[in-house]
Amino acid sequence: xxxxxxxxxxxxxxxxxxxxxxxxxxxxxxxxxxxxxxxxxxxxxxxxxxxxxxxxxxxxxxxxxxxxxxxxxxxxxxxxxxxxxxxxxxxxxxxxxxxxxxxxxxxxxxxxxxxxxxxxxxxxxxxxxxxxxxxxxxxxxxxxxxxxxxxxxxxxxxxxxxxxxxxxxxxxxxxxxxxxxxxxxxxxxxxxxxxxxxxxxxxxxxxxxxxxxxxxxxxxxxxxxxx
Amino acid sequence: xxxxxxxxxxxxxxxxxxxxxxxxxxxxxxxxxxxxxxxxxxxxxxxxxxxxxxxxxxxxxxxxxxxxxxxxxxxxxxxxxxxxxxxxxxxxxxxxxxxxxxxxxxxxxxxxxxxxxxxxxxxxxxxxxxxxxxxxxxxxxxxxxxxxxxxxxxxxxxxxxxxxxxxxxxxxxxxxxxxxxxxxxxxxxxxxxxxxxxxxxxxxxxxxxxxxxxxxxxxxxxxxxxxxxxxxxxxxxxxxxxxxxxxxxxxxxxxxxxxxxxxxxxxxxxxxxxxxxxxxxxxxxxxxxxxxxxxxxxxxxxxxxxxxxxxxxxxxxxxxxxxxxxxxxxxxxxxxxxxxxxxxxxxxxxxxxx
Numbered sequence: 001x002x003x004x005x006x007x008x009x010x011x012x013x014x015x016x017x018x019x020x021x022x023x024x025x026x027x028x029x030x031x032x033x034x035x036x037x038x039x040x041x042x043x044x045x046x047x048x049x050x051x052x053x054x055x056x057x058x059x060x061x062x063x064x065x066x067x068x069x070x071x072x073x074x075x076x077x078x079x080x081x082x083x084x085x086x087x088x089x090x091x092x093x094x095x096x097x098x099x100x101x102x103x104x105x106x107x108x109x110x111x112x113x114x115x116x117x118x119x120x121x122x123x124x125x126x127x128x129x130x131x132x133x134x135x136x137x138x139x140x141x142x143x144x145x146x147x148x149x150x151x152x153x154x155x156x157x158x159x160x161x162x163x164x165x166x167x168x169x170x171x172x173x174x175x176x177x178x179x180x181x182x183x184x185x186x187x188x189x190x191x192x193x194x195x196x197x198x199x200x201x202x203x204x205x206x207x208x209x210x211x212x213x214x215x216x217x218x219x220x221x222x223x224x225x226x227x
Numbered sequence: 228x229x230x231x232x233x234x235x236x237x238x239x240x241x242x243x244x245x246x247x248x249x250x251x252x253x254x255x256x257x258x259x260x261x262x263x264x265x266x267x268x269x270x271x272x273x274x275x276x277x278x279x280x281x282x283x284x285x286x287x288x289x290x291x292x293x294x295x296x297x298x299x300x301x302x303x304x305x306x307x308x309x310x311x312x313x314x315x316x317x318x319x320x321x322x323x324x325x326x327x328x329x330x331x332x333x334x335x336x337x338x339x340x341x342x343x344x345x346x347x348x349x350x351x352x353x354x355x356x357x358x359x360x361x362x363x364x365x366x367x368x369x370x371x372x373x374x375x376x377x378x379x380x381x382x383x384x385x386x387x388x389x390x391x392x393x394x395x396x397x398x399x400x401x402x403x404x405x406x407x408x409x410x411x412x413x414x415x416x417x418x419x420x421x422x423x424x425x426x427x428x429x430x431x432x433x434x435x436x437x438x439x440x441x442x443x444x445x446x447x448x449x450x451x452x453x454x455x456x457x458x459x460x461x462x463x464x465x466x467x468x469x470x471x472x473x474x475x476x477x478x479x480x481x482x483x484x485x486x487x488x489x490x491x492x493x494x495x496x497x498x499x500x501x502x503x504x505x506x507x508x509x510x511x512x513x514x515x516x517x518x519x520x521x522x523x524x525x526x527x528x529x530x531x532x533x534x535x536x537x538x539x540x541x542x543x544x545x546x547x548x549x550x551x552x553x554x555x556x557x558x559x560x561x562x563x564x565x566x567x568x569x570x571x572x573x574x575x576x577x578x579x580x581x
Contacts, residue, residue: 083498087496099492100492101237114229115502
């Protein structure tokens with residue numbers, strides 16, 4: 001089941017400069033994630049976890065080193081290709097739900113399909129399937145304001161999987177949920193990753209979720225190490 | 228399209244209010260512009276439409292037409308100097324007698340109907356074709372119930388005349404103009420002898436002793452109060468325009484700026500800036516066009532309800548032009564905030580920067 005590597009990070013560093021001083025946030029990061037793997041990154045705040053996720057997600061460009069998603073070097077791409085990459089290969093789940101407030105649940109998924117320029121009817125089928133798996137079918141016409149925190153996060157998961165991405169990047173997906181709901185959300189991510197043979201990286205503070213992950217890495221002062 | 232439409236549907240109140248503001252602002256622009264155009268028109272349209280290149284006045288008049296007095300001797304002298312290319316002109320303000328009602332103020336333009344030239348006729352005869360005691364009146368006289376072939380009676384001299392034709396765009400100081408031939412005699416209304424205000428002349432400019440020769444434009448400019456009136460109308464219109472365009476485009480700028488966070492999400496899930504921009508521009512265009520349509524409808528409705536004496540004038544070119552300018556500047560206001568979104572990282576917009 002674990003075959004092809006989906007994500008390869010090679011010697012990645014990231015500097016943030018504010019004019020006269022630069023801070024090295026990521027120091028020589030190496031990481032490979034294979035199909036079907038669900039990886040957790042833990043560490044104190046300010047250690048560079050979210051920066052790592054942003055660099056992988058083509059939201060930031062690394063200062064040095066290479067990132068390959070599906071054997072394609074990410075940061076050499078044009079800005080337009082960045083967007084296409086995000087739309088096609090990467091699914092984001094953010095810390096807070098970050099849904100579009102004026103779209104109902106099925107609208108949120110339809111939007112992703114539209115941005116990725118995918119076929120309408122396959123998108124419809126895919127959306128139905130995702131909603132039923134995540135137990136959201138009866139909430140499909142509700143708007144984010146009418147959903148509970150757990151439901152919103154489940155919609156966010158459905159949205160992240162909607163474009164059939166190669167890799168899911170989850171940034172503290174449980175931060176706004178209580179532990180029971182949080183665990184359920186992480187279980188769902190894990191299930192989706194396994195059943196669809198995807199890869200996922202989750203940044204979290206929550207140590208109780210780690211048993212659901214295949215590998216746990218610790219981020220400390222910009223260095224990444226296997227626990 | 229999908230985004231824009233859903234946002235409208237979900238935020239009916241917000242966008243409804245925004246449309247209402249748009250309608251109100253555009254209505255105000257149209258209404259005030261029309262009114263000041265109309266007032267400016269009623270003030271001096273007849274003067275702008277006088278058929279001449281040059282106006283010759285007496286020296287003492289200092290360029291002001293109604294202060295100028297030319298008698299028959301002057302006319303003879305000018306005829307010798309200018310030849311056939313001249314035609315005398317006199318303005319006489321009086322009233323028409325009306326049964327059971329107050330008199331109607333009118334301005335008689337006494338001309339030599341053979342020489343003056345043709346005016347725009349909407350109905351009936353032109354000046355050249357007039358017979359004895361026939362006159363050509365401005366259409367605005369119809370508002371007082373007069374029709375073609377009606378007999379009108381001057382309230383002071385009791386002269387009776389027949390309306391043989393109607394012309395348009397001849398209003399002088401808010402009064403309808405009536406063109407009369409010198410044979411009817413209003414040029415000797417105040418004095419026993421003929422007194423004209425000016426002599427019109429087509430040809431090359433020349434220096435005349437004892438007389439002032441100036442262009443028609445200069446003559447209009449020296450009408451007492453003309454530049455003051457037109458100047459303040461102009462200032463009023465342009466300020467209103469600038470302020471309302473500014474208000475509406477700032478509105479769109481702010482309302483788009485509020486959505487920065489959403490654009491961050493959209494960018495993070497892979498939407499290109501153009502995809503976001505398209506939806507915003509669609510919204511701005513929709514609201515502006517809706518405002519344009521409803522406000523011009525409201526304007527049209529108000530004009531129907533207003534008494535006919537209210538001078539309002541608004542061409543469809545101005546409506547379209549105003550609408551176009553609002554559209555462009557509103558889009559510009561929205562684009563200003565989209566440009567900001569295009570520059571910032573999706574990450575920053577989401578607010579997840581460690």
